Amino acid sequence: MLIGAHVSQSGGLEKAVGRGVERGAQAIQIFNQSPRMWRPTAYGEDDFRAFREALADAPIKAVVIHAVYLLNCASEDRDIREKSLRSLIQSLRVGDEIGAAGVVLHPGSAKKGEVPEAIKRAGAVIREALSESERCDLHLEDTAGAGGTLGRSFEELLALLQAAGGDGRLGVCLDSCHLYASGYDISTAEGLRETLDQCDRTVGLERLRSLHANDSMTPLGSNRDRHALMGQGKLGERGCAVFLSEPRFERLPCVLETGADGAPSAQDVAAALKLRKRGLASRRRAEARRRSAKGRRPSARTRARR
Numbered sequence: 001m002l003i004g005a006h007v008s009q010s011g012g013l014e015k016a017v018g019r020g021v022e023r024g025a026q027a028i029q030i031f032n033q034s035p036r037m038w039r040p041t042a043y044g045e046d047d048f049r050a051f052r053e054a055l056a057d058a059p060i061k062a063v064v065i066h067a068v069y070l071l072n073c074a075s076e077d078r079d080i081r082e083k084s085l086r087s088l089i090q091s092l093r094v095g096d097e098i099g100a101a102g103v104v105l106h107p108g109s110a111k112k113g114e115v116p117e118a119i120k121r122a123g124a125v126i127r128e129a130l131s132e133s134e135r136c137d138l139h140l141e142d143t144a145g146a147g148g149t150l151g152r153s154f155e156e157l158l159a160l161l162q163a164a165g166g167d168g169r170l171g172v173c174l175d176s177c178h179l180y181a182s183g184y185d186i187s188t189a190e191g192l193r194e195t196l197d198q199c200d201r202t203v204g205l206e207r208l209r210s211l212h213a214n215d216s217m218t219p220l221g222s223n224r225d226r227h228a229l230m231g232q233g234k235l236g237e238r239g240c241a242v243f244l245s246e247p248r249f250e251r252l253p254c255v256l257e258t259g260a261d262g263a264p265s266a267q268d269v270a271a272a273l274k275l276r277k278r279g280l281a282s283r284r285r286a287e288a289r290r291r292s293a294k295g296r297r298p299s300a301r302t303r304a305r306r
């Protein structure tokens with residue numbers, strides 16, 4: 001697992017790399033423009049080169065771009081959909097230029113309208129954005145399920161992937177807070193295992209390409225998107241340790257989006273690495289217990305012979 005952090009890109013794209021290095025991150029996530037404005041930042045070849053050069057010298061192994069929050073590819077308003085499309089294309093093109101592992105996108109919101117229609121609209125926008133860019137992946141993020149937000153379940157993510165054409169560039173980003181808030185009990189190793197089995201049966205684990213590590217301030221199934229510091233929410237230290245040590249998450253970029261002072265700091269990244277270690281140790285202990293229990297109990301065959 002490549003544990004890292006969301007970092008600011010202000011002052012220049014390549015500045016984000018330095019901020020990631022300062023935080024001891026193995027993966028970084030950035031916005032490709034100011035998150036509160038539609039106006040895209042006009043990056044040029046020099047910016048991309050500076051970023052690529054900074055990255056080549058850094059111990060950061062993956063970069064993820066988060067599309068800005070204003071986007072709603074599922075909007076009933078044609079103007080909003082058009083703006084969302086333009087912005088998404090821009091994110092994917094920046095991703096093409098800087099070699100990003102993917103652009104993470106909140107699939108959109110049906111607001112008060114019909115969900116199947118909203119999924120169709122979002123799918124059409126996403127499909128077009130892919131056709132207007134070269135190679136960067138697009139990861140649909142699972143949501144907490146607040147209001148009419150799309151992507152609250154694996155079934156809904158699958159419907160979105162299909163509506164978007166099922167291209168190989170399409171993947172999924174799982175957020176630990178959103179999973180829990182939308183009703184997947186990932187607070188134990190068994191719960192997370194069952195959740196990932198479900199994910200595998202629906203969207204397929206080959207679509208799982210990135211992760212967001214946040215604790216949840218609100219309870220299981222609350223459908224509220226309120227991030228807490230890792231270990232300080234309803235998942236708690238144990239639940240977060242489980243998430244950070246999940247074997248099927250190996251090699252995936254996993255970024256923290258929450259910090260004690262808002263954005264995640266070096267301390268927050270270090271704390272996550274510690275939780276991961278704790279999770280790995282408890283998985284090893286559980287495995288050893290399983291083995292010794294098996295060793296002590298006579299197997300079915302020896303019992304039958306007696």
Ligand SMILES: [Zn+2]
Nearest residue numbers: 141175212257
């Ligand atoms: Zn997230």
Ligand SMILES: [Zn+2]
Nearest residue numbers: 177178225227
């Ligand atoms: Zn969230």
